[in-house]
Amino acid sequence: MTGRRRMFRGSTFLPRSLRFTRSGRATALTAGALAACASLTAGCGVVPGTTGGTGDDPIVVMTWAPEGTAATNMPGMPAFARAYARWINSQGGINGHKLTVLTCNDHNDTVDAAACARRAVKENAVAVVGSYSQHSDAFFPHLEGAGIPYIGGYGVTNAEFTSPLSYPVNGGQPALLAGLGKELAAECGPVALVRPDTLAGDALPPMLNAGLKAGGHDGARDQLAAEDATEYSAQAEQALGTATGTAASDGTEKGCVVPALGDRTSTFMDSFRRTRTDYPDVRTGSVLGSVDQTVIDATGGGSGPYEGAYVTGWYPVTSDKRWAAMKKVISEAAFSDTRIDPGDTGVQTTWVAYTVLRQAVESLGDGPVTATSVRSALDDGKIDTGGLTPTLHWQFSGRLASIGFPRLANAEVTLQTVRQGRLVAAGQSFVDTTKTLESADLG
Numbered sequence: 001m002t003g004r005r006r007m008f009r010g011s012t013f014l015p016r017s018l019r020f021t022r023s024g025r026a027t028a029l030t031a032g033a034l035a036a037c038a039s040l041t042a043g044c045g046v047v048p049g050t051t052g053g054t055g056d057d058p059i060v061v062m063t064w065a066p067e068g069t070a071a072t073n074m075p076g077m078p079a080f081a082r083a084y085a086r087w088i089n090s091q092g093g094i095n096g097h098k099l100t101v102l103t104c105n106d107h108n109d110t111v112d113a114a115a116c117a118r119r120a121v122k123e124n125a126v127a128v129v130g131s132y133s134q135h136s137d138a139f140f141p142h143l144e145g146a147g148i149p150y151i152g153g154y155g156v157t158n159a160e161f162t163s164p165l166s167y168p169v170n171g172g173q174p175a176l177l178a179g180l181g182k183e184l185a186a187e188c189g190p191v192a193l194v195r196p197d198t199l200a201g202d203a204l205p206p207m208l209n210a211g212l213k214a215g216g217h218d219g220a221r222d223q224l225a226a227e228d229a230t231e232y233s234a235q236a237e238q239a240l241g242t243a244t245g246t247a248a249s250d251g252t253e254k255g256c257v258v259p260a261l262g263d264r265t266s267t268f269m270d271s272f273r274r275t276r277t278d279y280p281d282v283r284t285g286s287v288l289g290s291v292d293q294t295v296i297d298a299t300g301g302g303s304g305p306y307e308g309a310y311v312t313g314w315y316p317v318t319s320d321k322r323w324a325a326m327k328k329v330i331s332e333a334a335f336s337d338t339r340i341d342p343g344d345t346g347v348q349t350t351w352v353a354y355t356v357l358r359q360a361v362e363s364l365g366d367g368p369v370t371a372t373s374v375r376s377a378l379d380d381g382k383i384d385t386g387g388l389t390p391t392l393h394w395q396f397s398g399r400l401a402s403i404g405f406p407r408l409a410n411a412e413v414t415l416q417t418v419r420q421g422r423l424v425a426a427g428q429s430f431v432d433t434t435k436t437l438e439s440a441d442l443g
Helices: 025-040 076-090 110-122 136-146 172-185 204-214 233-243 262-278 293-298 321-333 345-362 371-380 399-403 434-438
Strands: 059-065 099-105 127-129 188-196 221-225 254-259 283-287 310-313 412-419 422-425
Touching (some): 099 110, 172 188, 172 283, 172 412, 188 233, 204 434, 345 371
Parallel strands (some): 188 254
Antiparallel strands (some): 310 412
């Protein structure tokens, strides 16, 4: 969820020419891709939807993510994608087609993100699947110009919920923070949000505040932090000062500190743990992707600062039996690759995204597998992910179009908590944040 600020600006809202209705779907599929090309990439060099193979040709897709950078890294996503390809090909492929997975490192950089997208076009990929990049303004124009769908991005940029060629499998950071805010509203006194001083970070406060205000709570104090700092003592002091600065009238409500710094959350918590001894007790809360079991273990487990914390996620806890199929793939095809952790939300998102791709391709039967046919299958179908998400169905303009997220098809989150040092389910079902998000103030 991090990324350096750039000198360019890109709209996070669809132009009116791209706000389709569902009527006339067959014509709109082709026209929509052409409109995206005309509006977003003047002078496109590829006819939309012609990428891909026919007959028994391999199905070519790409998965990209940042690796080896000073900010957020997601090495498990491309690593799992390669493992998935080995596994599915050992099962005979998809509809008799072998799956070829190309991977790319975007280095958390606009130039490299664009280069990854250009390679996907050059290699005739039919989709980009299960990927992470914060630089949507750099890569989406290339995908839209070639008509290549973006299936299951991590949900770190607003454009993933606006592009007509995006098929998100979760509600991204908006849903996570809205769900967390609503839960913390009943539990917290003053709330401090510590988030990256980046373009992606700028989108986080309105979402958390929408949840807090839905629960009758004041908004959080927005506290910026460098995305690649090696320590956060000053930020920890400021957050603790905010969280402990005002006591509830009955003295029972503790303030809350919410770090949402991606990979740097553990670095912040190191500073926070040292600093908090000088302050009254506070609660903590965060979102999966910033906090997982590894981070909890590294910060002291049951005796650490996350004990009792609420954490929102997109999917069931890792111990849930619904992850059995993914774990089977890891066991049989990952070859002890330590980058692939079944508890990593990046890996989980990649599994869900490839589940979507497989169902879309299988629905085509003996027909050709191209970018156009895959998009058509996604537009016309409903995807069952085995209970890991609600049934997925993408519309050209969903309920959250009113706040600029027309492609956000799954706004449901799960609530988890840290109990005796373990991340466990705090509820039995998904929580729908659609209504909360509809009230978000994005002005």
